Amino acid sequence: MTHSSSVVDGNQFAVHLSDVWKMFPGVVANAGVELCVRRGTIHALLGENGAGKSTLMNVLAGVYRPDRGQLKLHGQVHSFRNPADALSAGVGMVHQEFRLIPSFSVAENVVLGSAPSLIQPRQLEAEVAAMAKKFGLRVDPTQPLWQLSMGERQKVEILKVLWRDASVLILDEPTTVLTPSEVDELAEILRRMAQDGRSIIFISHKLHEVSGICSEATVLRQGKTVATSLDMAATDAAELARLMVGSSPVAPDRPEVATPGDPLLELTELRASGDRGIDAFSNITFQVNSGEIVGIAGVAGNGQRELADVIAGLRPSTQGSVTLNGADVTAARPQQRFRAGLAYIPEDRLGVGLAPRLSITDNAILRIYRQQRRGPFIVAEKALAYCKYLITRFGVRSGDPGGPIAALSGGNLQRLLVGRELDGQPSVVVAAQPTRGLDVQGVKAIQDLLLDQRKAGAAVLLISEDLDELLTLTDRLLVMEGGVIRGEFDPRTVSRHEVGMAMLADTNATTR
């Protein structure tokens, strides 16, 4: 096993990054990263959320300029000023959030950036169709992009890179939007491309996926390389997991068995539509009792986000009811639910939870500004005092409370948001992905806050994609798949495998 690349000659690598540093305000996203990718192979880039994988690949693709570091392609040193430079050197990237234009046709999306000076749509569509066929990517070039499924959109992204004849292809967490059979199809496409002599970097934080697809792996943790060019065949999953999370993952101690009290949150046959107007979930019935944490596990996009929105009152339900503390709030506005004792920690912190351009103080009083006023006016001293109180009580590391909230780092943003929501002693807490993207300390701090709420007798609903978090924190675990509850488990006795099976239930039947 090689934990370093210094012994091998750099010329044999399609990609060789050394000592790459990239800082953002308040965060060191990459701190001296090494990466070597052999030509014609599929290389896994592993690491937990926030480890710095996307940042590193954005550096390789010319989107971010590194603060320091060297970049070699096929032995030659490069310095990219923008994505165009990287593209002409043969580096193509499929971003985690697709870079596609919904109102354009598939063909237009594919050729953007490398179109001929004069475009004849029909002819172009034929050429794109021919290329799609050659690589076994089934998409219709004439279709407008907005009509495509996520899996199809990803094929368009791959076609884009192939159209430019890129020799290095980066895929950032490509499987999060795919169904299992689409994942298999993707693996097949990637293998064909590697045989073609292209080098592929496959980013993931899911171990089981990469083991079948990739031959070597590089592991990042908190912006640093902890292993480069591991031979996947010779490394077992436990070793990789240890490398990814560090030797002592700080999971909080399993809480004492709860003695649940009265049901505080009750959902009855709840149903709602998603953004596209089709059912996001249906027939959801469960309750969360005082003094317990109920978890919802599931692959992203199976209705969890919409469910959280409906409970918070941000999305209308089309059927069923929501009851808080025995009062029916199905038709209540978010503010009314808040006053009825609901705390909501949304998945999208800066978009839904906080107002990025307002100051820390303004964000702190966003929920309770009514208590900080005299007549119609906000009392600045009161607001500031409250903000300082939140900062101390919840350990937010921040500069000037009058400064913009967006300047805070991810973990501190979340502490402030969670603190603001939990401060008023809520009886029901709904937390959607509350620890996603946080560093180890941040995760622990947030988890401890949720456990405190449980101890104080609140009913906590925790929606998470992190199975380990759910298994250690919750008292009951529900699995959501395809918009329905696929099962309820006791997290103290259930195996990861069993939950995993429920998360993928019926997927073979539902894939198109």
Add this chain to the structure above:
Amino acid sequence: MNEASLIGLFVATVSFAALLYLAALGELLSEKAGVLNLGVEGMMAIGAVTAFIAGVELGNPWAALAIAMMSGAALASVHGFFTVALGAEQVVSGLSLTILGLGLAAYLGKDYVGQPHGTELVPVEWAGLSDIPWVGPIFFSQSPIVYIAILMGVAVSVVLTNTRIGLALRASGESASSTDSAGHSVLGLRLSAVAAGGALAGASGAYLTLSLTPQWAEGLTAGRGWIAVALVIFGAWKPGRVGWGAILFGGTLALKTRLQTFGVDFSPIILSMLPYVLTLLILLVISVRSRKRPSPAPAGLGFPYRREER
């Protein structure tokens, strides 16, 4: 109502349509690239005054037109600099541009108010065609700018749909980050689109002082820049539809001054609201329809782009 005044109405309709169309095409280019420019009225005023001054001083209408276009582009580039290069708020900058343009035009033109014009773009006579009754005077005896406007409409449409640069330009208005990662310079595309839009607004202004009302007075543009902005929405950001809209809106402008002569008892004030009422109706249709399909408005319209920002 006699035949001559009816023909006059149609001639004026076509003239006003061309005036609005040029300015609207410019706004369309800018908006397609993602930059809302509410400074059309100001850019038209600058085009009008510089064309007039150049006409008086140089005596060549074509040189006057060129200077008007350059002035329009220069003024638009101020907007481009603030909104594209610095990421300033587009609405604020655009409104300032209107005020700046109107003020600057008044200042530059203060010695030329009431002066006789130095030169004029003479209407084109098309051999044989111009003498056809009705059709001749309406379509074939117009100022060269009318034909330029039609050519520009075709050109903008072809460039947007059938060229690499047009594809990139539309992309930068839909999603700047996608355009950037595809290897195009969003900055370059947006700045050029804004400047080109300014040039067209300048040409539209020049049409006023070189053909329609060959003299300079403050307030000559009379809010037509705003109609052009509304026209882009009315035409759903499509050059062809904007053209039909221009004829409709141009018709209301032409009719407004003639209601009296036709003996129709209808308030011209209500008529001048018509373009805006129609635009509001179109907005209503667009927003109802966009529950099912993407709105025709460029998705990235109004948003500045900075590469490393999330």
